[in-house]
Amino acid sequence: MPKIELLAPAGSPEALDAAIGEGADAVYLGLKNFNARMRTSNFAYSQFEGAVSSLHRMGKKIYVTVNTVFEQREADRIFQFLKYLAAVGPDAIIVQDFGVACLVKECFPSLKLHASTQMNIASAKGVNLLSKQGFSRVVLARELSLDEIKEVRQETNMALEVFVHGALCISASGLCLFSSFLGGKSANRGMCTQACRRLYHHQEEKGYYFSPADLQFLEYVPDLAGAGVNAFKIEGRMKSADYVGTVVSAYRRVIDGLDGDREAALAGGLSKLKKDFAREKTTFYFYRDSPAAWLNAGQDGGTGISLGPLVKGTGSGAGRRGLLAAGPNREQVIEAGDTIRLHRADDSGRASHRVSYSGEDESGGYWVSVPEGFGAGDSVYLIQIKAGSRRYAQVLPRDLAPFRRQPGRDRAPPCDIRPVGRKGPFPEGLYTAVDAVEDLFVLQSRRPVRAVLDYNQKTVSALLKKAGPSTGGPLPFNPGEIIIDLDPYFPQGMDGDYARNLPLLVEAGYRSFIVNNPGHPAFFKGLDVTLIAGPYLYTFNRWAERFLSGLGFDYFVSPLENNRQNLEKTVAANRRHLLFVPVFAYPALFRIRSDLGSFYTFHNFEDNKGDGFELVNRREGSIVVPEQPFSLVDKVPFLAASGFKRFILDFRGRHLRKKDYKEIMDALMNQRPLPNASRFNWKDGFYSQSEAAGSLLR
Numbered sequence: 001m002p003k004i005e006l007l008a009p010a011g012s013p014e015a016l017d018a019a020i021g022e023g024a025d026a027v028y029l030g031l032k033n034f035n036a037r038m039r040t041s042n043f044a045y046s047q048f049e050g051a052v053s054s055l056h057r058m059g060k061k062i063y064v065t066v067n068t069v070f071e072q073r074e075a076d077r078i079f080q081f082l083k084y085l086a087a088v089g090p091d092a093i094i095v096q097d098f099g100v101a102c103l104v105k106e107c108f109p110s111l112k113l114h115a116s117t118q119m120n121i122a123s124a125k126g127v128n129l130l131s132k133q134g135f136s137r138v139v140l141a142r143e144l145s146l147d148e149i150k151e152v153r154q155e156t157n158m159a160l161e162v163f164v165h166g167a168l169c170i171s172a173s174g175l176c177l178f179s180s181f182l183g184g185k186s187a188n189r190g191m192c193t194q195a196c197r198r199l200y201h202h203q204e205e206k207g208y209y210f211s212p213a214d215l216q217f218l219e220y221v222p223d224l225a226g227a228g229v230n231a232f233k234i235e236g237r238m239k240s241a242d243y244v245g246t247v248v249s250a251y252r253r254v255i256d257g258l259d260g261d262r263e264a265a266l267a268g269g270l271s272k273l274k275k276d277f278a279r280e281k282t283t284f285y286f287y288r289d290s291p292a293a294w295l296n297a298g299q300d301g302g303t304g305i306s307l308g309p310l311v312k313g314t315g316s317g318a319g320r321r322g323l324l325a326a327g328p329n330r331e332q333v334i335e336a337g338d339t340i341r342l343h344r345a346d347d348s349g350r351a352s353h354r355v356s357y358s359g360e361d362e363s364g365g366y367w368v369s370v371p372e373g374f375g376a377g378d379s380v381y382l383i384q385i386k387a388g389s390r391r392y393a394q395v396l397p398r399d400l401a402p403f404r405r406q407p408g409r410d411r412a413p414p415c416d417i418r419p420v421g422r423k424g425p426f427p428e429g430l431y432t433a434v435d436a437v438e439d440l441f442v443l444q445s446r447r448p449v450r451a452v453l454d455y456n457q458k459t460v461s462a463l464l465k466k467a468g469p470s471t472g473g474p475l476p477f478n479p480g481e482i483i484i485d486l487d488p489y490f491p492q493g494m495d496g497d498y499a500r501n502l503p504l505l506v507e508a509g510y511r512s513f514i515v516n517n518p519g520h521p522a523f524f525k526g527l528d529v530t531l532i533a534g535p536y537l538y539t540f541n542r543w544a545e546r547f548l549s550g551l552g553f554d555y556f557v558s559p560l561e562n563n564r565q566n567l568e569k570t571v572a573a574n575r576r577h578l579l580f581v582p583v584f585a586y587p588a589l590f591r592i593r594s595d596l597g598s599f600y601t602f603h604n605f606e607d608n609k610g611d612g613f614e615l616v617n618r619r620e621g622s623i624v625v626p627e628q629p630f631s632l633v634d635k636v637p638f639l640a641a642s643g644f645k646r647f648i649l650d651f652r653g654r655h656l657r658k659k660d661y662k663e664i665m666d667a668l669m670n671q672r673p674l675p676n677a678s679r680f681n682w683k684d685g686f687y688s689q690s691e692a693a694g695s696l697l698r
Contacts, residue, residue: 002230004225004229004230004231004232004255005025005026005061005161005230005231005232006023006024006025006026006231006232006234006248006251006252006255007024007025007026007027007028007063007161007231007232007233007234008022008024008026008027008028008234008244008247008248009027009028009029009166009234009235009236009237009239009244010027010028010029010043010051010237010244011029011030011042011236011237011238011239011244012241013043013047013051013394013395013396014240014241014392015236015237015239015240015241015244016029016051016395016396017241017392017393017394017395018241018242018244018245018248018390018392019244019245019248020055020058020060020392020393020395021245021390021392021393022244022245022246022248022249022252022392023248023249023252024060024248024252025060025061026060026061026062026063026091026231027051027055027060027061027062027063028062028063028064028065028094028233028237029042029043029048029051029062029063029064029065029237030042030043030064030065030237031043031044031045031048031064031081032044032045033077033081034066034067034068034070034078034081034100034190045084045403045405045406045407046400046403046404047396047400047403048064048088049088049400049403049405050396050397050400050403051395051396052088052089052090053397053403054395054396054397055395058395061091061092062090062091063090063091063092063093063094063114064085064090064092064093064094065093065094065116065237066078066081066082066085066093066094066095066097066100067094067095067096067116067118067190068096068097068118068188068189068190069096069097069099069188069189069538069540069541069544070097070099070100070540070541071540071541071566071569071570071685071686072540072541072542072566072569072570073565073566073569074541075412075415075541075542075543076410076411076412077407078099078100078103078412079103079107079410079411079412079413080407080408080409080410081407082100082103082104082107082108082111083107083108083407083408083410084405084406084407084408085108085111086108086110086111087405088405089110090111091112092111092112092113092114092136092137093111093112093113093114094114094115094116094139095113095114095115095116095119096115096116096118096119096174096188096538097538097540097541097543097544098537098538098539098543098544098547098548099540099541099542099543099544099545099546099547100543101113101133101134101135101547102543102544102546102547102550103412103543104134105133105134107413109134112136112137113130113134113135113136114135114136114137114138114139114161115130115135115137115138115139116139116174117139117140117141117142117163117173117174118173118174118187118188119138119139119173119174119518120141120172120173120174120175120488120489120490120517120518120536121138121139121140121141121518121519122140122141122143122144122148122172122173122489122490122491122492122519123152123490123491123492123494123495123517123519124151124152124154124155124156124492124495124519125490125495125518125519125520125522125523126138126490126517126518126519127152127155127156127158127160127519128155128156128158128522129518129519129521129522129551130158130518131156131157131158133547135158136158136159137158137159137160137161137230137231138158138159138160138161139161139162139163139233140152140160140161140162141172141173141174141489141491142163142168142169142173142215142284142285143172143173143284143285143489143491143593144285144286144491144492145285145286145287145288145493146220146223146224146227146286146287148491148492148493149162149224149227149229149492150227150228151492151495152492153227153228153229159230159231160228160229160230160231161229161230161231161232161233162217162224162229162231162232162233163215163233163234163235164215164216164217164218164221164224164232164233164234164251165214165215165216165217165218165234165235165236165247165251166214166215166234166235166236166239166247166278167214167215167235167236167278167279167303168212168213168214168215168282168284168294169187169196169212170196170210170211170212170295170590170592171196171589171590171591171592172488172489172591172592172593174187174188174536175488175489175536175588175591176192176195176196176589176590176591177560177561177587177588177589178195178196178589178590178624179191179192179193179194179195180561180680180681180686181587181589181626181630181678181680182195182611183687184681184684184685184686184687185686185687186561186681186686186687188538188561189686189687191686191687194301195210195589196210196211196212196301196590197210197211197300197301197302198210198211198301198347198607198608199300199346199347199607199608200605200606200607200613201605201606201607201608202602202604202605202606203602205602207297207298208296208297208298208299208300208301209295209297209600209605210295210590210624211295211296211297211299211300211301212282212284212294212295213279213280213281213282213294213295213296213299214278214279214280214281214282214303215235215281215282215283215284216273216281216282216283217232217283217286218250218251218254218266218269218270218273219266219270220283220286221251221254221255221258222258222262225255225258232251232255234247234248234251240383240384241392242277242384242390243276243277243278243384245390245392246272246273246275246276247273247276249272250268250269250270250272250273250276251269253265253268253269253272254266254268254269277303277304277305277381277382277383277384278303278304279299279302279303280296280299282294285593285594290594290598290599291594291596291598291599292599295599300343300347300379302341302343302350302379302381303341303381303383304340304341304381304382304383305381305382305383306379306380306381307324307334307340307380307381307382308324308325308379308380309325309345309376309377309378309379309380310322310323310324310342310370310374310375310376310377310378310379310380311323311324311325311365311376312375312376313370313374313375313376316372317372318356318369320369320370320371320372320374321357321367321368321369321370322367322368322369322370322374322375322378322380323361323363323365323366323367324365324366324367324368324380325363325364325365326363326364326365333358333366334355334358334366334368334382335355335358335385335386336355336356336357336358336386337354337355337385337386338354338355338358338382338384338385338386339352339353339354339355339382339383339384339385340352340353340355340368340370340380340381340382340383341353341380341381341383342370342371342374342378342379342380342381343378343379343380343381344373344374344378345377345378345379346608347608348608349373351371351373351374352383353369353370353371355368355369356369357369368380415542415543415546416546417542417545417546417549417572417575418549419574419575420554420575420578424530424554424555425480425511425512425530426449426450426512426530426555426646427449427450428449428577428645428646429448429449429645429646429647430448430449430647430649430668431448431449431450431451431452431483431580431646431647431648431649432448432451432452432648432649432650432651433451433452433453433454433485433648433649433650433651433652434451434452434453434454434651434652434656435453435454435456435459435651435652435653436454436458436459436655436656437453437458437459437462437463437475439651439655439656440453440475440476440477440482441476442656442657442658442661443476443477443661444476445658445661445662446661446662446665448649450481450482450483450512451477451481451482451483452482452483452484452485452514452648452650453482453483453484453485454484454485454487454652455484455485455486455487456487456618456619456620457619457620460501460505462475463475463479463482463484463505463508463510464501464504464505464508478509479508479509479510479511480509480511480512482510482512483512483513483514483532484505484510484512484513484514485513485514485516485534486498486513486514486515486516486517486520486534487516487517487591487620488516488517488534488536488591489517489591489593489621490517490519490520491593498520498523499523502523502524502527503527506524506527506528506529511528511529511530512529512530512532513529513530513531513532514531514532514533514534514557515531515532515533515534515537516534516535516536516537517536517537518537521551521552530554530555531552531553531555532553532555532556532557532580533548533553533555533556533557534557535557535558535559535560535582536559537556538559539556539558539559539570540559540562540566540570541570542570542572545570545571545575554578555578555579555580556578556579556580557579557580557581557582557648558571558579558580558581558582560582560585560587560630560680561680561681561686562681562682563681563682563683563684563685563686564682564683565685566685567581568642571644573643576642576643576644576645577643577645577646579644579646580646580647580648581632581639581644581646581647581648582630582632582647582648582650583631583632583633583635583636583639583647583648583649583668584629584630584631584632584633584648584649584650584651584664584668584674585629585630585648585649585650585652586625586626586629586630586650586651586652586653586654587625587626587630587653587680588623588624588625588652588653589613589623589624589625589626590622590623590624591621591623592621592622592623592624593621594621594622595617595618595619595620595621595622596615596617596622597617597622600615602615603615603616603617604627611626611627611628612626612627612628613625613626613627614626614627614653614654616653616654623653625653625654626678628676628677628678629674629677629678630677630678630679630680631664631667631673631674631677631678631679632679632682633649633664633667633668633672633673633674634667634668634671634672634673634674635682636668636671637671649664649668
């Protein structure tokens with residue numbers, strides 16, 4: 001059996017000790033900047049340098065997460081950071097941004113590149129494109145079946161890494177915009193506020209509709225090993241050292257047992273995982289399970305062993321107590337020093353608390369200390385026991401004084417991009433995007449220069465029949481006036497569909513496509529088409545634009561999360577004619593591979609603040625869109641004056657009515673803001689922890 005790397009999270013020095021102490025072959029960690037877990041403590045530079053020294057001396061590997069997108073104003077900082085990493089010498093960096101990849105290739109070739117799961121690689125074609133661009137490993141998206149993983153393995157020689165344990169996102173990897181839409185705290189910037197774990201309301205009902213169970217593949221380690229996966233990755237950089245140690249020990253036991261008594265190894269591993277204090281477990285899409293196997297609307301989004309709700313509370317301050325009734329986990333005695341998590345019944349707050357008092361009650365329940373603000377009805381979970389804490393040998397050197405490297409003050413080199421003339425297939429003006437052929441007929445009243453149409457089973461069928469499905473007559477746009485937009489989530493299971501239909505569409509005269517996934521371009525080799533780099537390829541900086549330009553892209557769609565300042569800094573004045581700027585959209589906040597229409601009967605729901613959302617179900621999967629659209633329609637003249645010439649009105653995700661289309665077009669023509677619309681991040685940009693702290697000091 002080929003050696004499998006067991007890769008563990010190290011969100012703190014203590015977690016690093018636990019991971020190595022229990023037998024991890026490698027760890028991954030983040031520093032203070034540019035990583036997808038900015039809310040954890042992360043490592044100081046001296047600690048990181050010391051960790052590299054110690055781990056390499058032990059024959060272990062260390063990978064650094066640089067898995068967020070950066071803005072153009074941060075180009076110097078990311079350059080300085082990469083130069084620092086190249087000097088220290090981790091075994092690889094894990095990246096999401098094509099701009100980071102471009103900088104590494106051109107300036108720091110000694111750094112090995114691993115593609116983050118945030119890059120949304122779920123197909124062999126995506127893997128192979130990155131292989132040609134210098135990547136040595138891909139962390140596959142988590143929404144894949146075992147059969148799909150096997151197919152990817154058969155079609156690539158790249159090293160493959162798969163998440164085997166830990167928390168899941170309901171949205172496809174790297175494609176969640178929910179947290180960013182709510183307040184600029186982008187998951188693509190490491191600031192996710194976990195909108196999937198929140199309580200939502202539908203009429204009189206409420207539930208944690210989008211909070212999935214935790215992944216567990218322990219029982220399927222032999223299947224993954226047989227599929228040719230090179231590295232098993234455990235999620236959890238925000239988890240405790242006890243959690244990391246427990247999970248690593250379980251997977252170490254089973255991996256080591258592959259060449260021996262597998263049943264005994266599995267039994268031992270499962271026994272260890274009884275103490276991981278996590279959520280219910282699932283295999284997610286591994287065997288194409290229905291949502292019922294990984295969604296439980298009655299389970300709140302937190303982790304730990306449920307101890308039930310508090311029956312009542314008493315006292316105040318340090319003397320605050322809460323009564324837990326006898327229940328199914330009553331045998332789990334809570335002692336002083338244990339850690340519990342409390343969750344308010346209305347989802348308005350959560351808190352972790354180290355128990356300072358525990359005592360029996362005559363009712364059969366028991367009292368525990370609780371923080372102020374929690375009382376009757378609030379849920380309690382056990383997340384760590386004092387007796388379970390284990391001390392491990394320290395990995396970091398005792399003396400960190402010799403490790404003094406820091407990022408310097410270098411300037412990033414100029415980022416020149418090949419010039420492109422103004423001639424091309426896309427006239428200046430307004431483009432409208434819809435997801436149903438029927439909606440093309442609505443656009444006739446005020447005809448755009450081009451229509452953008454979603455690629456899905458219904459639209460492809462209609463286009464290849466060359467007729468509107470409801471009328472049987474000709475389409476209102478000829479093939480040269482339609483741009484086909486491919487979904488950003490491209491799993492291996494879609495390969496056959498694309499390979500079959502895309503050449504037929506090109507043959508039928510459809511020659512313009514928006515691609516949103518690194519796996520898409522391979523389908524168009526040798527075909528006479530023009531490709532546009534879509535918003536989900538995230539050109540937040542010139543280096544990402546340079547990377548994609550090197551792949552042959554001339555045209556780009558600005559990311560939906562973008563802001564005006566970054567847009568103008570990123571796109572040089574002599575290239576703005578190549579950019580499409582979305583000025584209206586119902587952004588897909590979640591992109592879910594499963595069709596939740598068979599699981600949930602509702603469509604509209606609200607959060608605790610009264611903001612409304614809609615669950616849109618399709619055979620290809622479900623999306624969640626806001627009732628409040630994103631709109632810059634009144635800003636089009638200002639954008640045009642700055643040199644941007646192509647604008648997209650995106651009506652996908654909602655049924656397009658003539659009345660709504662007219663209202664939005666009138667607002668655009670009259671430069672009038674739309675009522676009840678969001679600016680998304682356009683004005684304020686991304687939320688910044690450091691800038692927010694600075695504003696408080698001022």
